Amino acid sequence: MIPETPVGAGPAGRDTERHRSPAQDQGRAPFAVSVPHVLRFLAAALRARAAVEVGAGAPDSVLWLLRGMADDGVLTSIDVDATRQRAVRAALREEGVGSGRTRLIAGVATEVLPRLTEGGYDLVSVATPAGDHVRYLELGLRLLRPGGVIVFSGLQLTAQHGTAAALAVRELRHVVEEDTSLVPVALPVGRGLLAVTKQT
Numbered sequence: 001m002i003p004e005t006p007v008g009a010g011p012a013g014r015d016t017e018r019h020r021s022p023a024q025d026q027g028r029a030p031f032a033v034s035v036p037h038v039l040r041f042l043a044a045a046l047r048a049r050a051a052v053e054v055g056a057g058a059p060d061s062v063l064w065l066l067r068g069m070a071d072d073g074v075l076t077s078i079d080v081d082a083t084r085q086r087a088v089r090a091a092l093r094e095e096g097v098g099s100g101r102t103r104l105i106a107g108v109a110t111e112v113l114p115r116l117t118e119g120g121y122d123l124v125s126v127a128t129p130a131g132d133h134v135r136y137l138e139l140g141l142r143l144l145r146p147g148g149v150i151v152f153s154g155l156q157l158t159a160q161h162g163t164a165a166a167l168a169v170r171e172l173r174h175v176v177e178e179d180t181s182l183v184p185v186a187l188p189v190g191r192g193l194l195a196v197t198k199q200t
């Protein structure tokens with residue numbers, strides 16, 4: 001039997017019953033089809049000690065990534081919206097997450113990512129709305145150590161033809177398919193998820 005994972009337990013902090021989001025509720029289940037579960041799984045499988053998140057938005061993805069990462073792992077989270085980052089910082093404090101576990105950077109991802117260490121990361125998670133995904137793939141792959149993974153969530157894999165979201169997915173898919181060194185998997189999780197690793 002797979003043991004139930006108590007929400008908030010583990011490296012990211014203590015359990016808090018008060019402010020439970022839908023994603024956290026899913027953490028009560030042994031397993032669930034959810035983006036946070038995939039992020040935690042990838043972070044754990046990769047034994048991630050260094051990860052990057054593009055588009056923190058809400059605290060959930062930050063907390064679940066940290067839960068999967070090594071106890072001393074550091075998550076660098078980039079978001080252009082400083083207000084959202086303040087909310088993330090407050091949630092991390094409330095969960096008892098040590099300040100050394102995260103590096104919150106307020107900025108435009110395409111400007112911040114090139115400043116990060118090449119080959120220094122196990123996992124890159126992209127959760128921004130459709131737009132610069134091909135650029136994020138290029139910049140994200142540069143950051144990964146051999147065997148590292150870049151994962152896109154909220155991709156709208158089934159977006160209506162002709163929409164900006166559909167175009168973004170088509171472009172990303174085209175670039176991934178063209179590069180035979182890349183190993184992708186698309187999953188119907190959330191609005192659609194694509195994980196890519198590079199075969200070396």
Ligand SMILES: C[S@@+](CC[C@H](N)C(=O)[O-])C[C@H]1O[C@@H](n2cnc3c(N)ncnc32)[C@H](O)[C@@H]1O
Nearest residue numbers: 055056057058060061079080081108109127128
């Ligand atoms: C959908 S939310 C992310 C949700 C969150 N990761 C979760 O699942 O809990 C998207 C976030 O991307 C941020 N964002 C959008 N464009 C960005 C950019 N160019 N650079 C950095 N952050 C960006 C937005 O401010 C927003 O907070």
